[in-house]
Structure formats: structure tokens, C-alpha cells
Amino acid sequence: MAEEKGVKLLDLWSSPFGQRCRIALAEKEVEYEYKEENLSDKSELLLKSNPIYKKIPVLIHDGKPVCESLIIVQYIDEVWPSKTPILPSDPYARAQARFWADYVDKKVYECGTRLWKLKGEALQEAKEEFILILKTLEAELGDKKYFGGETFGLVDIALVPFTSWFYSYETYAGFSIEQECSKLVSWAKRCKERASVAKTLYEPKKIHEFVGYLRKKYGAE
Amino acid sequence: MSRSNVVLLDHWVSPYAMRVRIALWEKGVEFESRQQDLGNKSELLLRSNPIYKKAPVLLHDDKPLCESLIIVEYIDEVWPSPPLLPSSSYERATARFWADFIDKKFAEAAIKTWRSARSAEELEAARNEFFETLKQLEEFLGEKDYFGGETFGLVDLALIPFWSWFSAYEKFGGFKIESPKLSAWIQRCMERESVAKALPAQEKVLEFVCMLRKIFGFDQ
Numbered sequence: 001m002a003e004e005k006g007v008k009l010l011d012l013w014s015s016p017f018g019q020r021c022r023i024a025l026a027e028k029e030v031e032y033e034y035k036e037e038n039l040s041d042k043s044e045l046l047l048k049s050n051p052i053y054k055k056i057p058v059l060i061h062d063g064k065p066v067c068e069s070l071i072i073v074q075y076i077d078e079v080w081p082s083k084t085p086i087l088p089s090d091p092y093a094r095a096q097a098r099f100w101a102d103y104v105d106k107k108v109y110e111c112g113t114r115l116w117k118l119k120g121e122a123l124q125e126a127k128e129e130f131i132l133i134l135k136t137l138e139a140e141l142g143d144k145k146y147f148g149g150e151t152f153g154l155v156d157i158a159l160v161p162f163t164s165w166f167y168s169y170e171t172y173a174g175f176s177i178e179q180e181c182s183k184l185v186s187w188a189k190r191c192k193e194r195a196s197v198a199k200t201l202y203e204p205k206k207i208h209e210f211v212g213y214l215r216k217k218y219g220a221e
Numbered sequence: 222m223s224r225s226n227v228v229l230l231d232h233w234v235s236p237y238a239m240r241v242r243i244a245l246w247e248k249g250v251e252f253e254s255r256q257q258d259l260g261n262k263s264e265l266l267l268r269s270n271p272i273y274k275k276a277p278v279l280l281h282d283d284k285p286l287c288e289s290l291i292i293v294e295y296i297d298e299v300w301p302s303p304p305l306l307p308s309s310s311y312e313r314a315t316a317r318f319w320a321d322f323i324d325k326k327f328a329e330a331a332i333k334t335w336r337s338a339r340s341a342e343e344l345e346a347a348r349n350e351f352f353e354t355l356k357q358l359e360e361f362l363g364e365k366d367y368f369g370g371e372t373f374g375l376v377d378l379a380l381i382p383f384w385s386w387f388s389a390y391e392k393f394g395g396f397k398i399e400s401p402k403l404s405a406w407i408q409r410c411m412e413r414e415s416v417a418k419a420l421p422a423q424e425k426v427l428e429f430v431c432m433l434r435k436i437f438g439f440d441q
Contacts, residue, residue: 052357064311066314068321071314071321074317075310075313075314091298092286094298095286095291095294098288098291098294102291103272
């Protein structure tokens with residue numbers, strides 16, 4: 001009953017959700033095999049490993065799949081606990097971290113997507129909503145170095161991949177995130193000084209190219 | 222040393238609040254339940270959950286915790302016995318995945334059966350989605366006593382509250398829920414004191430949903 005040993009990540013280069021996992025693995029210095037998936041032609045392995053959602057990212061550890069990015073990140077934190085903790089040890093602080101990571105999940109991606117997909121009235125509404133979401137996050141960050149305080153953690157990992165998309169959001173919706181939320185922009189710069197983040201995130205211009213392709217695909221152009 | 226103070230900003234019909242009540246009773250934690258009027262939200266609720274302004278909110282020594290599954294994990298960590306989450310990291314990830322599935326897929330489909338489906342087509346789609354997610358849950362349950370295996374845990378606790386809403390789903394969804402596997406599991410859960418205490422009678426929930434539908438402008 002030999003199980004394939006090791007760590008494999010089924011992913012898509014531009015996915016913010018996949019990047020969360022890559023950042024976590026890098027923080028823990030875990031060696032893994034990266035497998036780029038073609039989402040128009042999903043691999044047998046992906047469909048078998050995530051039969052419920054058929055989505056990336058999927059972490060496969062010693063042959064066993066883990067799905068859903070925040071669940072994967074928490075799993076990584078539990079399996080490799082000795083290096084740089086991603087969740088704090090205090091239960092109340094952990095609950096707060098989970099709450100805000102969940103807030104990012106519920107709000108940022110869905111609203112951000114509307115910023116590059118929609119036009120006119122609907123786009124204006126999405127813009128207002130998005131600014132409110134960012135301001136809420138910024139208020140939670142306050143004057144802390146990271147969302148978790150002194151240590152880079154779950155909420156930072158949950159949010160930082162979306163910062164590469166800021167340029168596209170700004171361009172299509174016509175606003176400046178620097179102007180609206182300068183503290184958040186400073187926080188993003190601090191995160192990018194970490195090797196795990198620097199080597200995982202793509203340049204905004206590259207993401208912008210990708211968003212251009214998505215817009216054509218969804219008929220938003 | 223003073224006893225810790227646990228207050229639940231509660232709502233009798235909310236499956237999410239039921240989850241928290243079940244968890245607290247499973248752990249034998251004494252708490253004060255304060256029923257919330259969601260049509261006229263209290264200062265305390267708005268202050269404790271400014272982001273979503275919803276119940277349940279757990280106040281532990283006045284510190285607020287929001288979002289039912291997050292509250293349940295907190296309860297499990299602060300009062301570790303008996304454990305609601307498994308000890309192996311992989312099984313924990315699996316439990317979290319299915320609890321999240323219940324929130325993302327099952328609960329969404331369930332809500333559509335009585336609240337959002339406006340046309341016959343929408344209702345048909347809602348019905349199909351409901352049964353699809355139920356089937357996926359049944360498959361995951363398999364031959365196990367509980368979703369987590371031999372002991373009552375996170376996934377069981379996440380799902381069982383919705384059983385109190387089954388009459389409402391059936392009536393407005395226009396279907397009958399028949400699953401011998403799930404029925405056996407439901408019975409097992411209902412034998413637990415925490416669950417029996419936490420779930421309101423289906424008739425009461427149905428009455429409540431009828432009233433809500435009138436408010437939302439459905440029906441008759």
C-alpha cells in the first residue's frame with residue numbers, strides 16, 4: 001500500500017488562492033512539486049483529488065489531497081509547526097485571524113472581480129463597495145506591522161496575493177488605492193520584502209495582461 | 222478566581238446559533254443565552270459584530286467572537302474536552318473542508334428552496350442543487366456512525382441544525398427528503414442531549430418560515 005511520498009501543489013500561476021499556499025510553503029521552507037493546471041483541460045489527478053469543486057489549488061501530501069486555500073494554509077501550519085507560525089497560539093487571537101481571513105475570502109475576490117468585469121452603474125457600485133472593504137481591512141490593520149501584529153500570519157497571507165491585482169482594479173474602475181488606503185499600500189510593500197512573498201507574487205503589469213485576457217474571455221471588452 | 226463569563230447573542234431559529242449552543246453544551250460550559258431581535262438589533266449586537274451585524278455572537282469575558290464555525294473552533298480550543306475536532310492534521314483539514322462545504326453549498330441550496338426561488342425554473346434548479354449536495358454529504362458519511370467517524374464532531378454539529386428546517390424545505394421546495402442513511406445519522410445525533418436541547422421543533426420552524434415568507438412578499 002505504497003503512497004506517493006512528498007508534497008505536490010496543483011495550481012495556476014496567477015491564482016491568488018494558489019499563491020496563498022505557495023507563500024505558506026515558502027515560509028515553512030517545505031520542498032514541493034509544483035504542477036501547473038490547464039483549467040480548460042483539467043488533469044485526471046485534479047479531478048480525482050478535488051471531485052467536489054474540481055478547482056485549484058489542491059495540496060497533495062503523501063498522496064492525500066487537501067482542498068480550499070485557507071484550509072490548506074492551516075494544514076501547512078499544523079504539519080510544519082516549528083518554523084514561523086502562521087496562526088498565533090492564543091485561541092482568541094486565532095479566532096480573530098480566522099475571522100479576518102474569512103472576511104478577505106468573502107469580500108475581496110468577488111468584489112474585485114466585478115471591478116474588471118462590469119461597466120457603468122454596476123462598476124461604480126462595485127468600486128464604492130471595494131473601497132469600503134479595503135478601508136475596513138485598513139482599520140483592522142491599524143498601525144500594526146502585519147495584521148497579526150509583529151508576525152506575518154494568516155490574514156497577511158490571505159490578502160497579499162490580491163495586491164498584485166490592485167493596478168488592474170484601479171485602472172478599470174478609475175480610482176487610486178494609494179489615495180484611499182495608503183496604510184494598506186505600505187503594508188503590501190512590507191510584505192513584499194519577505195522572500196516568500198517576493199518570489200510568489202507576479203508584477204502587477206503581468207497580472208494586468210492576464211486580466212486583459214480574462215476580460216476578452218468573459219466578453220467584458 | 223472568578224468564573225469565566227460566557228454570553229451568547231442568540232437566535233432560536235438560526236442553524237448557526239444552534240451550532241454554538243450544541244458546542245457549548247457538549248463541553249458542559251454554562252452560558253447565558255440572550256435572544257436577539259433581528260428586526261431591531263441591539264446596541265450590544267451591533268457593537269460586537271459591526272462587520273456583519275448578525276447572530277450568533279459569543280461573548281467570552283466580554284470579548285466578541287463571530288461566525289459560527291470560527292466560534293465552534295474557539296470553543297473546542299478553550300474547552301478541549303470532549304474534542305470536536307480530530308487530532309490528526311489531515312482529518313482536521315477534512316473536517317474543516319466538509320463544514321465549509323455545508324456552509325458554501327448545502328446551506329445556500331437550502332435557502333433557495335424557501336426564500337429566493339421566484340419562478341418554477343428557479344425552484345427546480347434549487348431542488349436539484351439541494352439533492353445534489355445532500356447526495357455528496359451522504360457519500361461522505363458512508364457507513365460511518367458520524368461524519369467524523371466514531372465520535373460526534375465538527376461536521377455533524379455543522380449539519381444537524383438544518384434538520385430542524387427540513388419541514389420548511391420540503392413544504393416550500395415541493396419535495397420529500399428520503400435518505401435512510403441520513404435518517405439513521407439524524408436519529409443518532411438527536412439522542413445527544415446537546416442536540417435535542419438546541420434544535421427547535423420542526424413545526425415551530427415551519428411557522429416561523431411561513432411568517433418570514435409573508436414578510437418577504439411570497440405566498441398566499
